[in-house]
Amino acid sequence: MDVQGRRIHITGIVQGVGFRPFVFGLAQRLELTGWIRNTSAGVDIDVDGSPEQLRVFTSAIMEEAPPLAHIDDILITEREPDGFASFDIIPSAPIPGAFQPISPDVSICNDCLSELFDRHDRRYRYPFINCTNCGPRFTIIKDIPYDRSATTMAPFEMCSACETEYQDPLNRRFHAQPVACHDCGPQVWIEDEHSGKTIAHREEAIHQARKRLIEGQIVAVKGLGGFHLACDATNQAAVSSLRQRKLRVDKPFALMMPNLAVVEKHAFLSPAEREILISREKPIAILTRRPNSTLSRDIAPGQDTIGVMLPYTPLHHLLLEPATDFPEALIMTSGNLSEEPIATGVQEARLRLSELADCFLFHVRDIQTRCDDS
DSSP states (O other), X not given: OOOEEEEEEEEEEOSSSSHHHHHHXXXXXTTOEEEEEEETTEEEEEEEEOHHHHHHHHHHHHHSOOTTOEEEEEEEEXXXXXXXXXXXXXXXXXXXXXXOOOOOOBOOOHHHHHHHTOTTSTTTTOTTOOBTTBBOSTTTBOSSSOOGGGBTTTTSOOOHHHHHHHHOTTSTTTTOTTOOOTTTSOOEEEEETTTOOEEEXXXXXXXXXXXXXXXXXXXXXXXXXXXXXXXXXXXXXXXHHHHHHHTOSSOOOEEEOSSHHHHHHHBOOOHHHHHHHHSTTOOOEEEEBOTTOOSXXXXXXXXXXEEEEOOOSHHHHHHTXXXXXXXXXXXXXXXXXXXXXXXXXXXXXXXXXXXXXXXXXXXXXXXXXXXXXX
């Protein structure tokens, strides 16, 4: 067989989107040998195979790339074959002064959401469940190339079960840098603002946060790119208190609702607006409010529209889990005093949000880059 070699350099959003696992699987399928690595300038591939295999390989890279990837440019040069014995993902290579765009954070995918509420799954109700197709990227990365060691997940050493998934080419979490579980990953806890004491950890912390929200309290929630201030959107006293504390005269508050059924109960929803809400960006959509909605009028004073988003992290889904006694909608506004930047750190939140919140739902994964909602 006529064996040739190719050197391929790819630029674009090709890190943190499952690109290396995709290329690895493609090479395995086509029985090619070589390697792939991240660099500070993109992705490099050295590959050996027949001319037809290489043609199919390069075409498939462009045509079958993961949905979160965006290829800006692909440079292919011929070279002599190196006689590789296998195809491997090799360690990343930093390149001083190089530039590499990073994927934005991605809302929880349907597979992870299913596992989150599956009693038989080992990540059942784990607030930081993620995989190659979803989870944090931009807000946790410290440096390029994108590897776990260059993110705020570096302090969390993977347990043997997570490590096995991370190394398995057939697993959805193959080379998913933020991969973690109950045993080895970040956890949540809740603190009372007035006493400063920890009230509860893990699942009980989420339960206590929900209890406080039912009671009309304001909860500061550490999220993906910063803190939210949350309260019951149907509780007039809670909404008025939040306006007074935040010094927000009449600017509308953003709302988070658990699902489309609840959204349609409070707002008119066109097919296009429905698609926008469920898209992976999970943006805030401006919707026309229904006249019979039970939401507080102080959410958007003097307006007939409301800004609504759906949960986009596993923690949000756990916090907004529908129940007979739980609010149908929460205000989820930025954790700051009006016109100030959103708070991101635990100590920063204790200092800056102590007059705004009644309690804090914290987690221990650091936010490297603050980021507001879409």
